[in-house]
Amino acid sequence: MIEYEEALEAVLSKSPALQTEAVELLAAGNRVLANSIVADRDYPPFERATMDGFALRAETFRPGIEYRVRGTVLAGRVWKGKIDSDCVEITTGAAVPEGANAVIRVEDSRSDGNGRVHFECHDVKAWQNVARRGEDARGGELLLEKGQLVDHAVISVLASVGVAQPEVYVRPRVSIISTGDEVIPVDETPGPVEIRNSNAPALLYMLSALGIQGSSVHVRDTPEQLEAAIATMLRTSDVLILTGGVSKGSRDLVGAALEQAGVRKVFHGVRMKPGKPVWFGRHDSEGVFVFGLPGNPYSVQATFRLLVEPLVRSFESLKPRPSLFLPLRGDRNRSSSGRADFFPARVWTGPEGTMIEGMQHNGSGDIRACLASTGLGRHPANRESLSDGELVEYFAW
Amino acid sequence: MIEYEEALEAVLSKSPALQTEAVELLAAGNRVLANSIVADRDYPPFERATMDGFALRAETFRPGIEYRVRGTVLAGRVWKGKIDSDCVEITTGAAVPEGANAVIRVEDSRSDGNGRVHFECHDVKAWQNVARRGEDARGGELLLEKGQLVDHAVISVLASVGVAQPEVYVRPRVSIISTGDEVIPVDETPGPVEIRNSNAPALLYMLSALGIQGSSVHVRDTPEQLEAAIATMLRTSDVLILTGGVSKGSRDLVGAALEQAGVRKVFHGVRMKPGKPVWFGRHDSEGVFVFGLPGNPYSVQATFRLLVEPLVRSFESLKPRPSLFLPLRGDRNRSSSGRADFFPARVWTGPEGTMIEGMQHNGSGDIRACLASTGLGRHPANRESLSDGELVEYFAW
Numbered sequence: 001m002i003e004y005e006e007a008l009e010a011v012l013s014k015s016p017a018l019q020t021e022a023v024e025l026l027a028a029g030n031r032v033l034a035n036s037i038v039a040d041r042d043y044p045p046f047e048r049a050t051m052d053g054f055a056l057r058a059e060t061f062r063p064g065i066e067y068r069v070r071g072t073v074l075a076g077r078v079w080k081g082k083i084d085s086d087c088v089e090i091t092t093g094a095a096v097p098e099g100a101n102a103v104i105r106v107e108d109s110r111s112d113g114n115g116r117v118h119f120e121c122h123d124v125k126a127w128q129n130v131a132r133r134g135e136d137a138r139g140g141e142l143l144l145e146k147g148q149l150v151d152h153a154v155i156s157v158l159a160s161v162g163v164a165q166p167e168v169y170v171r172p173r174v175s176i177i178s179t180g181d182e183v184i185p186v187d188e189t190p191g192p193v194e195i196r197n198s199n200a201p202a203l204l205y206m207l208s209a210l211g212i213q214g215s216s217v218h219v220r221d222t223p224e225q226l227e228a229a230i231a232t233m234l235r236t237s238d239v240l241i242l243t244g245g246v247s248k249g250s251r252d253l254v255g256a257a258l259e260q261a262g263v264r265k266v267f268h269g270v271r272m273k274p275g276k277p278v279w280f281g282r283h284d285s286e287g288v289f290v291f292g293l294p295g296n297p298y299s300v301q302a303t304f305r306l307l308v309e310p311l312v313r314s315f316e317s318l319k320p321r322p323s324l325f326l327p328l329r330g331d332r333n334r335s336s337s338g339r340a341d342f343f344p345a346r347v348w349t350g351p352e353g354t355m356i357e358g359m360q361h362n363g364s365g366d367i368r369a370c371l372a373s374t375g376l377g378r379h380p381a382n383r384e385s386l387s388d389g390e391l392v393e394y395f396a397w
Numbered sequence: 398m399i400e401y402e403e404a405l406e407a408v409l410s411k412s413p414a415l416q417t418e419a420v421e422l423l424a425a426g427n428r429v430l431a432n433s434i435v436a437d438r439d440y441p442p443f444e445r446a447t448m449d450g451f452a453l454r455a456e457t458f459r460p461g462i463e464y465r466v467r468g469t470v471l472a473g474r475v476w477k478g479k480i481d482s483d484c485v486e487i488t489t490g491a492a493v494p495e496g497a498n499a500v501i502r503v504e505d506s507r508s509d510g511n512g513r514v515h516f517e518c519h520d521v522k523a524w525q526n527v528a529r530r531g532e533d534a535r536g537g538e539l540l541l542e543k544g545q546l547v548d549h550a551v552i553s554v555l556a557s558v559g560v561a562q563p564e565v566y567v568r569p570r571v572s573i574i575s576t577g578d579e580v581i582p583v584d585e586t587p588g589p590v591e592i593r594n595s596n597a598p599a600l601l602y603m604l605s606a607l608g609i610q611g612s613s614v615h616v617r618d619t620p621e622q623l624e625a626a627i628a629t630m631l632r633t634s635d636v637l638i639l640t641g642g643v644s645k646g647s648r649d650l651v652g653a654a655l656e657q658a659g660v661r662k663v664f665h666g667v668r669m670k671p672g673k674p675v676w677f678g679r680h681d682s683e684g685v686f687v688f689g690l691p692g693n694p695y696s697v698q699a700t701f702r703l704l705v706e707p708l709v710r711s712f713e714s715l716k717p718r719p720s721l722f723l724p725l726r727g728d729r730n731r732s733s734s735g736r737a738d739f740f741p742a743r744v745w746t747g748p749e750g751t752m753i754e755g756m757q758h759n760g761s762g763d764i765r766a767c768l769a770s771t772g773l774g775r776h777p778a779n780r781e782s783l784s785d786g787e788l789v790e791y792f793a794w
Contacts, residue, residue, distance in 0.1 A: 025583060026601055026605065045592065046589060048762070092692070093592075093692065095589070131760065136759050152599045153599075153767030154768065155595075155598050156595040156596070157595070158598075159583045159597075159599070160694070162586070180472055180473065182472035182474075182490050190559075193443055193491070195442065195557070196556055202552050206549045209427075209549075221471070247489055301550065301553065323746070325746055326750060353723060354722050365533070367533055367554055367558075368554060370550030371554060391750045
């Protein structure tokens with residue numbers, strides 16, 4: 001068995017081939033830029049008034065002087081005159097006309113309504129209330145690097161510089177095979193020793209949160225059905241996830257069926273809790289990455305977050321989401337398992353600041369184990385107990 | 398002018414009428430349950446083996462005894478026999494048969510291949526490696542409360558208990574009107590004093606991240622166009638957002654046009670930076686909430702997060718997302734603005750744990766102001782400077 005870090009390294013050791021596509025601007029949200037983006041022109045593109053008021057030449061200002069108002073400069077309109085010892089009314093976002101180099105706020109002015117204005121300030125600095133052309137970015141300057149995740153701020157910049165169809169990385173096709181003769185569909189009534197399939201919906205939703213519409217199928221515990229499903233899914237997937245059937249029982253057919261289908265085993269067994277029986281391999285000629293996850297609900301959700309999600313992100317050139325280190329709220333003891341223990345946890349904010357609080361659950365088969373958790377805390381293998389206030393690693397869901 | 402907290406309280410003071418609808422299980426992800434959910438039966442529904450191995454009656458165990466193996470109990474199959482002084486092979490997830498009350502792991506067994514097995518352990522405790530019927534939840538027990546946000550853990554529980562079409566709250570219809578004669582569409586080439594519309598795409602994406610497909614329209618700065626667009630949007634929206642045109646200039650027509658359309662002003666002006674000119678009101682007969690946000694990109698994104706998002710969430714009975722309190726990395730000074738300063742910030746993790754780092758920007762008109770930020774930090778109005786390590790309030794994007 002290997003440690004979690006070794007497992008993660010093995011999962012990420014072979015980078016998938018990156019593919020790109022152009023999408024509409026809004027469809028690029030939460031995706032990753034495949035090109036870097038430069039400014040198409042200076043930003044601001046002109047000397048821009050940042051306040052409503054009057055544009056004038058700062059050097060002409062003396063307290064008490066009356067100014068002639070030459071007209072109004074509106075945002076979006078070119079005003080062709082040149083300012084000398086007079087002034088012009090100006091609106092926020094408009095271009096400061098030639099000759100002018102400052103804006104006095106409308107709040108500091110008194111107009112006579114007849115084309116003349118007094119100012120109630122004592123001095124005027126050159127370029128006050130003016131955003132200078134190019135002060136935010138120069139034309140040709142790099143604004144966004146390739147590999148940048150597109151959030152609202154990136155959408156805003158792409159729109160500003162006119163990138164209506166950004167090039168982004170293609171996301172992987174992900175398929176799920178749930179195994180287990182005891183497992184029935186959600187909308188059927190279980191017999192006394194049957195349970196409904198909760199893992200496929202949980203995984204499909206976790207995939208959808210990564211922007212991926214996965215597909216799923218359930219197969220019964222026979223080598224024939226399993227091998228047939230694996231063969232089909234290998235042809236139409238970049239990542240294949242199986243749940244259940246990876247431990248030591250006589251019906252744990254998954255590892256054997258995968259190797260039969262030409263999937264080369266990279267590891268089976270990780271010194272983590274939950275997740276001890278995780279199986280991982282690759283089908284090299286089809287280029288498919290394959291996970292066998294344990295079948296308990298908490299195990300599936302935790303191992304997806306800790307091992308599958310980082311692989312899925314790598315198809316978009318994204319590194320694993322960084323974990324946080326936050327103080328633990330309360331002590332935490334455990335019966336030593338000799339494995340790193342990933343426990344359901346939630347962010348808690350109080351007078352001491354923001355901390356991580358471990359949550360009670362009843363083991364990895366507890367259908368409620370993850371409920372109300374915001375992520376996973378990590379109890380290192382070599383630590384019997386953790387103390388209140390100690391920094392713990394936290395993986396947000 | 399009012400403080401941010403007063404503004405938020407005013408925005409949330411009138412709760413929208415909650416409406417509900419039934420959706421497919423996967424479509425319920427990131428939505429809010431409108432019904433509470435109880436367990437349809439006990440969980441586990443039967444005494445369940447948590448390991449592959451052999452089920453037996455613990456009281457019959459003596460080290461060194463040889464057991465007869467009566468057969469194999471597979472997950473999903475009812476095994477009709479009763480265990481007395483013999484044992485039965487059992488797979489993980491299968492129901493422990495009548496008479497048996499413990500499972501010995503397959504790793505601790507030695508089979509002779511002829512229907513007999515020895516165990517290499519020294520004792521057997523009653524119910525070891527068995528999840529007891531009902532130990533996670535009792536039939537009829539409350540599992541999920543109305544108002545619960547549906548994440549992967551909730552999807553998993555809903556699936557387990559057979560809720561294939563949960564009832565959830567309906568999200569609001571949100572429309573955007575961008576104003577400004579200087580503003581042109583993203584796919585057009587701007588003239589020398591024009592800029593592309595970056596606010597509508599940024600807001601539409603922020604809405605989509607809340608699960609809402611908003612609509613947007615741009616109008617020019619004339620009272621007629623503005624009033625016509627407002628009248629149309631009031632009829633088809635639950636929340637209406639205008640950007641630009643809310644400060645003091647002669648072309649800042651938004652407040653007047655809204656009041657003309659029957660929108661009752663609740664406040665205009667908040668002691669926050671950015672966001673000083675925010676306008677908020679309600680059209681009581683149409684039941685529409687209306688925001689006038691300032692037109693600069695950073696202002697729009699920050700005020701959406703701080704004021705609009707909490708209102709949108711309230712349509713789903715959700716409270717505002719809780720802010721965190723994390724240590725500040727480095728000192729932070731500012732030219733005193735007399736207003737709470739919401740600055741772009743990012744989460745930073747180092748040996749000292751997870752902290753919040755303020756980011757440089759060039760004012761609220763800077764097209765890059767939010768880039769690479771993960772949220773907003775808050776510099777309180779009454780504090781000249783903040784010190785390294787001090788807890789600061791942080792609002793994640």
